[in-house]
Amino acid sequence: MTKNLGGLLCAILIGFMTATPSARAADRVVHVYNWSDYIDAKALDEFTRETGIKVVYDTYDSNEILETKLLAGRTGYDVVVPSATFLQRQIQAGVYQPLDMSKLPNAKNLWPEVMKRLAVYDPGNRFAVNYMWFTTGIAFNIEKVRQRLGKTAVDSWDAVFKPENLKRVADCGVYVLDSPEDMFAIALRYMAMNPDSKKPEDIRKAAGLLAQMRANVKKYHSSEYINALANGDICMAIGWAGDAFQARNRALEAKNDVAIAYVIPKEGTLMSLDSFAIPKDAPHVAEAHAFIDFMLRPEIAARNTSVTNFANSVTESKQLLDKSVADNPAIYPDAGTMARLFTVSPYDAQTQRLVTREWTRVKTGK
Ligand code: N2P
Numbered sequence: 001m002t003k004n005l006g007g008l009l010c011a012i013l014i015g016f017m018t019a020t021p022s023a024r025a026a027d028r029v030v031h032v033y034n035w036s037d038y039i040d041a042k043a044l045d046e047f048t049r050e051t052g053i054k055v056v057y058d059t060y061d062s063n064e065i066l067e068t069k070l071l072a073g074r075t076g077y078d079v080v081v082p083s084a085t086f087l088q089r090q091i092q093a094g095v096y097q098p099l100d101m102s103k104l105p106n107a108k109n110l111w112p113e114v115m116k117r118l119a120v121y122d123p124g125n126r127f128a129v130n131y132m133w134f135t136t137g138i139a140f141n142i143e144k145v146r147q148r149l150g151k152t153a154v155d156s157w158d159a160v161f162k163p164e165n166l167k168r169v170a171d172c173g174v175y176v177l178d179s180p181e182d183m184f185a186i187a188l189r190y191m192a193m194n195p196d197s198k199k200p201e202d203i204r205k206a207a208g209l210l211a212q213m214r215a216n217v218k219k220y221h222s223s224e225y226i227n228a229l230a231n232g233d234i235c236m237a238i239g240w241a242g243d244a245f246q247a248r249n250r251a252l253e254a255k256n257d258v259a260i261a262y263v264i265p266k267e268g269t270l271m272s273l274d275s276f277a278i279p280k281d282a283p284h285v286a287e288a289h290a291f292i293d294f295m296l297r298p299e300i301a302a303r304n305t306s307v308t309n310f311a312n313s314v315t316e317s318k319q320l321l322d323k324s325v326a327d328n329p330a331i332y333p334d335a336g337t338m339a340r341l342f343t344v345s346p347y348d349a350q351t352q353r354l355v356t357r358e359w360t361r362v363k364t365g366k
Helices: 002-027 041-051 063-072 084-092 105-109 112-119 142-149 163-172 180-190 200-211 225-231 241-254 285-295 298-308 315-320 349-364
Strands: 029-035 054-060 129-141 174-176 236-240 260-263 269-276
Touching (some): 029 285, 041 054, 041 285, 041 298, 063 084, 084 269, 105 285, 105 315, 112 129, 112 269, 129 142, 129 241, 129 298, 142 163, 163 174, 180 236, 180 349, 200 349, 225 241, 236 241, 241 260, 285 298, 298 315
Parallel strands (some): 029 054, 174 236
Antiparallel strands (some): 129 236, 129 260, 129 269
16 A cells, blocks of 8 residues: 555656646747748747747738737737838837847857848847848749740849830739838839938839839739749749749749749849847747747758748858858849848838828829
8 A cells, every 4th residue: 555655656756747847848938920931930840849938920921010010019929020120110119128138149140240230220239130131122934024025134123113014024913012111212213313212202203103013013912922923823023032032942842834033123122131129018038039049040040041042140050051042142142232232211200101101002093
């Protein structure tokens, strides 16, 4: 009896000891809100396996969606990934908490050049660390576009802004990013105006150029173009670099004879920086730091870039990448390409209202 009781107690004790760590692990969670098609899903599993922290992962495809939630507060998110201009005004609106750099030892791996560029939006790099940086350009189906534009090379924004060009490719399907910040900056640059102009008359001129595209645009959307290009449902998209290469790779995997290319037009384009930040009311601050720090490990950053084809800013990760990614100037721009890239600053409230109104008019005609 005593012996049996001892055995039972022992069994309970062993059961308790083995159950406790997993029970504790189940308690730890981090809620991440990130752009769609922007991470290696296996990195999330690995993070959970290693730290015991479960990841609740949710996605969006527009800064406006993220901002609406952040400004309403109590999102429940622990980690979000705004673009730099939005980050700046969200910092000013007080929606973020400063990062605890002592909890981010891997931040030492960040490329100083990118963090310097980010500091323009987040002085002193207090609220954010960079995740990815990239350009906005033209992704297209090589064969279908060649059939329609002939020898006209797609190396200029002329391909989309000259009505006669866009009209010729309209029948095979054109998507445009539903991202006014990108589209206004690019239109201004194409018209040889300051891409960062906040003058109402400049914004209206850019809206005029953008509005004349509407008849030839199948959809304004910021994520569906990846599959639509890969499937051959559309032949051209104004989109983000990594997404374009994901479309190319999905088509290659499907062996469907669709070949996709991406160009940074010669007139130059917008360069954007997407960064990790922690909302002020995040429920799991320690877990948020653990998550961000994990993503800053060179081998994890390299895997995220290999899968998404977006450039990360972890210096040591570049040597771990396949040469086809690391040496692709459309992913990691070389000095010559870099010189053609520009960045913009956030819209003040009044300009934002004008841009929102004009963008609706561009898309709907009303
Ligand atoms: C990922 C798009 C991220 C770039 N699909 C836009 N911030």
